[in-house]
Amino acid sequence: MNIVIVDSSRVVLKIVAGLLEPRGHSVHCFTDSAEALTFLTERPEIRVLITSLQVRxxxxLELCWSARLLADERRPLYVITMSSARNERTLAEALDSGADDFIDKPPCAEELHARLRAAERLTTLQDHLIRLAETDPLSGLLNRRAFFAEANQSADRAGNHGRLSMILADIDHFKRINDEHGHDIGDRAIQAVAKLIAEEGRAGRLGGEEFALALADTGLEAAEAVARRLCLKARDLRIRGNRGPVRLTCSFGVSTWTEGDSVEALVKRADIALYEAKTGGRDRVVSAATDLILARAG
Structure with missing residues (x-):
């Protein structure tokens, strides 16, 4: 596991790291608690924080509380406090501040490894539950809520002057596929298109036969190229059906970030562009950069 240890003493850090590293754990040591918090914030793969209560x-306690705020419903993080002063008040304060566990300082090797095994069981379970809560069961993509959450994070990282583009995709004549070939074939079509889109980045299924793909650090021209590539790949798909292979096409709407934008507005412009692609003949890519699309978005 990836573990952060925080203590004012380099000797204590060396002792604890020496107990963990031979067991294959990746250990990151800090004497400065603010630096440790910054590291935790930037490294979501960290699963365990072990911190002394006497740090600066x-x-x-403040570090526990800040770490617990980081460990929201989308990030497993197990927090262990350690102190040489083990008493009911200290333990209660640590647990009330967001700690999951408490050990003596310096820790006993056997007890420390047992605590970490418990941490691994819990964070693995949390990770599994998070995936279940965020994943669309049919397509394997992010569900709508999780997709918008990730897109908003990408927008926050990009800032007003960053680059972020959105692609919405829709399977053409999907109702016809269901009516003529059955819903099981329709499900296979959704899964096949989802697999194509997932090859280009973190994608979500917004509902029915509609998908979304957020492209960080990507301008409009590059996003259009991705959409055109997906459009061509969709034409080549062959879905195994009872009466032979079933062919399909997809339509795509593309938009890109502008200063003062929001993810909701970005998706809305892509959705209007997608509507233009559908009403304009399907099996095509339309960008929200045209005056017509921008006018309709308003």
Whole structure:
């Protein structure tokens, strides 16, 4: 597991790291609690924080509380506090501040490894539950809520002057596929298109036969190229059916970030562009950069 240890003493850090690293754990040591919090914020793969209560500039209790805020419903993080002063008040304060567990300092090797095994069981379970909560069961893509959450994170990282583009895709004549070939073939069509889109980045199924793809650090021209590539690949799909292969096409709408934008507005413009692609003949890519699309978005 990836573990962060925070203590004011380099000797204690060396002792604890020496107990963990031979077991294959990746250990990151800090004497500065603020630096440790920054590291935790930037490294979502960290699964365990072990911190003394006597650290600076943030106290151990403040660090626990800040770490717990990081460990929202989308990030497993197990927090262990350690202190040489083990008493009911200290333990209660640590648990109330967001700690999951408490150990003596310096820790006993056997007890420390047992605590980490418990941490691994819990974070693995949390990770599994998060995937279930965020994943569309049919397509395997992000569900609508999770997709918008990730897109908003990408927008926050990009800022007003960054680059972020959105592609919406829709399977053409999907109702006809269901009516003529059955819903099981329709499900296979959704899965096949989802697999194509997932090859280009983190994608979501917004509902029915509609998909979304957020492309960070990508301008409009590059996003259009991705959409055109997906359009061509969709034409080549062959879905196994009871009466032979079933062919399909997809339509695509593309939009890109502008200063002062929001993810909702970005999706709305892509959705209007997608509507233009559908009403304009399907099996094509339309960008929201044209005056017509921008006018309709308003």
């Amino acid at each position: 500039p943030l106290s151990g």
